[in-house]
Amino acid sequence: MQRLQLPINALPAWAKLNDVNFLDISVHDLGSEKGYGLVTSRALSSEDVFDVPTLLIVPHDLILSAEAVEEHAKVDAHFKQLLEVFGGKSTRGDVMLFLLMQISIASHPDEKAVGLSNPWTEYVKMLPGSIPVPTMWSEEERLMLVGTSLETPVTAKMASLLREYEGLREATVEIPWCKKYWWDYDSFQLNDWILLDAWYRSRCLELPNTGESMIPCVDMVNHHSRANSYYEPTSDGVALLLRPNKKVDIEEEISISYGTSKSEAEMLFSYGFIDEDSNKKGLTLTLEPLLDDPLGKAKAAAFKKPPTVRVSEDQGALCWESPFLYLMCLNEEDGLEFKVLQQTDGSRSQLRVFWQGSDVTNATDNFESLTANHELKDVFKLRAVALLQDLTREQLGRLHESEDMVQSLAGTAFASPQSQGNALQLRQSETVILENMFGVLEMQKNKLLESDAVLRYLGSMEDEERPEPGATNDEEDFS
Numbered sequence: 001m002q003r004l005q006l007p008i009n010a011l012p013a014w015a016k017l018n019d020v021n022f023l024d025i026s027v028h029d030l031g032s033e034k035g036y037g038l039v040t041s042r043a044l045s046s047e048d049v050f051d052v053p054t055l056l057i058v059p060h061d062l063i064l065s066a067e068a069v070e071e072h073a074k075v076d077a078h079f080k081q082l083l084e085v086f087g088g089k090s091t092r093g094d095v096m097l098f099l100l101m102q103i104s105i106a107s108h109p110d111e112k113a114v115g116l117s118n119p120w121t122e123y124v125k126m127l128p129g130s131i132p133v134p135t136m137w138s139e140e141e142r143l144m145l146v147g148t149s150l151e152t153p154v155t156a157k158m159a160s161l162l163r164e165y166e167g168l169r170e171a172t173v174e175i176p177w178c179k180k181y182w183w184d185y186d187s188f189q190l191n192d193w194i195l196l197d198a199w200y201r202s203r204c205l206e207l208p209n210t211g212e213s214m215i216p217c218v219d220m221v222n223h224h225s226r227a228n229s230y231y232e233p234t235s236d237g238v239a240l241l242l243r244p245n246k247k248v249d250i251e252e253e254i255s256i257s258y259g260t261s262k263s264e265a266e267m268l269f270s271y272g273f274i275d276e277d278s279n280k281k282g283l284t285l286t287l288e289p290l291l292d293d294p295l296g297k298a299k300a301a302a303f304k305k306p307p308t309v310r311v312s313e314d315q316g317a318l319c320w321e322s323p324f325l326y327l328m329c330l331n332e333e334d335g336l337e338f339k340v341l342q343q344t345d346g347s348r349s350q351l352r353v354f355w356q357g358s359d360v361t362n363a364t365d366n367f368e369s370l371t372a373n374h375e376l377k378d379v380f381k382l383r384a385v386a387l388l389q390d391l392t393r394e395q396l397g398r399l400h401e402s403e404d405m406v407q408s409l410a411g412t413a414f415a416s417p418q419s420q421g422n423a424l425q426l427r428q429s430e431t432v433i434l435e436n437m438f439g440v441l442e443m444q445k446n447k448l449l450e451s452d453a454v455l456r457y458l459g460s461m462e463d464e465e466r467p468e469p470g471a472t473n474d475e476e477d478f479s
């Protein structure tokens, strides 16, 4: 879309007009990969004071939230129509439609007939046209993520953005004003939708009682792991405040924390940068049901959350967490059963999950506890560890195999220095995590192989099957 843009030095006038109060700070183009940021105009201190200095006050009616979008639909008939045909799925989706409406109004300044101008119509003109998140990278740049934990989520996200864009087109192509302004001349492109998603992901905040929200001007604050400020709701809006016991110099950057528990991959996915100062090491991998598991599809259908494994560092030691893995490792002989129950009222049948005869449909993410007192709990755990070790080996293999391709892209004009730097750093960090994880799993496996329950189980399997001398037991190979 031919989006009208305003330079960031238009922000003070916009702020004044809309009762946004900047106190001893102002917005600057930092000229680095950080983009815009907030900088102090005099030295400030919150040491030995009762009230910490307030840096910015944004009135409530400017906050873009689920509630604000609903209110706006009451006064903007075109937006209401848009929400009716494609809204109501999530706060994110509705806010993106609102932002789409604003860039749409702003791209047709001479025609007042569609949409109702509001403070956000001007504000979006000052938002950056590009965010360094991987969904905005070129295809070559995204290839640099092959083998990292972001490969699958970024591919899935691109596919879902395309689906949303096509769904939106289908839902609105017959609406005359949408047809005229978006579709007749292809002026609304997939890239516009990708940008709206990137704005939302990189700029939305969680507000108590209000939920996910975009707050103009507060969304100009950059991240620091040792942030000097924080935001909080007030009776009439949101305020940005200096943290207690802080001293900041004149022209020092004001920062907040975007979260202390996010991994490098999560930071790159949501915000397009990796925090060099963060010592949070970890990654999340997607688990696929085993191809030779007859219950594989049922397990995936019955598990209500994303089937992932999260590797993280806890007090210097790597550990893993994966509710799905515990379900993945069980089979019918262990006492896992799936039944499709026919509803008496003729409505859709329902998939139910049973463990040792009890209905555990609502506890499929709790198999670690459900199996905790089972005599074969170490056997189940050993299966989980062995599977995870296989996955770790495969992931490392993918990283190593793609290294030549990545090196041939690095340093070329196909990949910006910023995306290259971030992709290479992610690859390096994740290689180290996976190598260490492999060692941790080897130790866990060896320990479990000494467990009485495991030895008994393996012994009984040998007795039962009595394989030919030299033949391996393919069913339970923990090697």
Ligand SMILES: C[S@@+](CC[C@H](N)C(=O)[O-])C[C@H]1O[C@@H](n2cnc3c(N)ncnc32)[C@H](O)[C@@H]1O
Binding pocket: 033, 034, 035, 036, 037, 127, 128, 131, 132, 202, 203, 218, 219, 220, 221, 222, 223, 224, 270, 271, 272, 273
């Ligand atoms: C909420 S916005 C902050 C304002 C933003 N800098 C701008 O130009 O509009 C979040 C975006 O700022 C950038 N950013 C924030 N903190 C950063 C940091 N510590 N290092 C690099 N980029 C950062 C990232 O592009 C991120 O997606």
